[in-house]
Amino acid sequence: MKELKYTILVVEDEPLISEMVMKSLKLEGYTVVVAQTGDDGLSKAKEIKPDLVLLDVLLPKLDGWEILTRLRDDPRCKDIPIIMLTALTDEKSKVQGLRGGADDYVTKPFSALELMARVEAVLKRADRPAHGGSTQSQVPVRKGDKIYLIDMDDINFIDVHRDCTYLHTDDDHFLAGNTMMEFEKILDSRKFFRAHRGYIVNLRKIKEIVKVGASSFELTMNDPEHRKIPMSRRQTSELKKLLNI
Numbered sequence: 001m002k003e004l005k006y007t008i009l010v011v012e013d014e015p016l017i018s019e020m021v022m023k024s025l026k027l028e029g030y031t032v033v034v035a036q037t038g039d040d041g042l043s044k045a046k047e048i049k050p051d052l053v054l055l056d057v058l059l060p061k062l063d064g065w066e067i068l069t070r071l072r073d074d075p076r077c078k079d080i081p082i083i084m085l086t087a088l089t090d091e092k093s094k095v096q097g098l099r100g101g102a103d104d105y106v107t108k109p110f111s112a113l114e115l116m117a118r119v120e121a122v123l124k125r126a127d128r129p130a131h132g133g134s135t136q137s138q139v140p141v142r143k144g145d146k147i148y149l150i151d152m153d154d155i156n157f158i159d160v161h162r163d164c165t166y167l168h169t170d171d172d173h174f175l176a177g178n179t180m181m182e183f184e185k186i187l188d189s190r191k192f193f194r195a196h197r198g199y200i201v202n203l204r205k206i207k208e209i210v211k212v213g214a215s216s217f218e219l220t221m222n223d224p225e226h227r228k229i230p231m232s233r234r235q236t237s238e239l240k241k242l243l244n245i
Contacts, residue, residue: 006030006031006051007030007032007033007050008025008030008031008050008052008054008119009041009053009054010022010033010054011041011044011053011055011056011059011064011067012034012035012036012054013036013037013056013058013059015036017056018034018036020112021054021085021112024115024116025116028119030119037059038059038064038067039062041053041055041067042062042067042071046074046076046077050080051080051081052082052083052122052126053071053082053083054083054085054119055068055082055083055084057084058086064084064086068082068102071101072101073197074238075189078189078194079185079189081103081122081125082101082102082103083105083118083119084104084106085106085108086106086107087107087108101181103125104118106118126185138150138151138152139186141167141176142174142175142177143172143175148174150167152187152191153202153204154169155167155205156168156201156202156205156222157199157201157202157227158176158199158200158201159198159199161198165179165180171224180194180198183200184200193239193242194235195219195229195230195235196229196232199229205222206219206243207219207221207226208220209231209239216230216231216232217232217235218230218231
């Protein structure tokens, strides 16, 4: 039996499946918290910050896709590993989950043995320093046919354009080999913030936050071009908490 060191949140509205999953996890030594609605699942995820979430897609009140999006947009919860549980077996649904930030995707019906193996694999991949950042200090990037190593502290912001990820410094921009999700896992969450689905910004490189509409804001970056980064009211509220403003 595993040592009781991981807490797993199960968000599943079907009692038989929820009970089976909970018993299987407890037999393996995990601490288990259960939620039967999307609202309750989202609330518990933010409250207890579990080591992993098993998230059903078709939930009452708030579906799994929306919960996935909200957790990935929340700087306090964005690094929590998430495995989607669903009866949707089409490729489009699977791609939607993985592109949305899910760490794995398990289709119903599934065996307890398969689920436990996937849980263990995801937890192993997610195992990293407690502060949520990385000990990695440089990231490899490409410019033309040359490869460079860029210091993390020199990153101004990272964005996505036409399915390619670009890293921007004060002086130049480079093609990066990492996806946005991969960058979120290797960047120090105390220094970088997912300001938008398509942008990660260096908190120390922000010049100002400007309101541009009733519920929309922009970040002005402290680079020579003073690039503008779009933000929602919710993202802006989270950023102000991080910056203590």
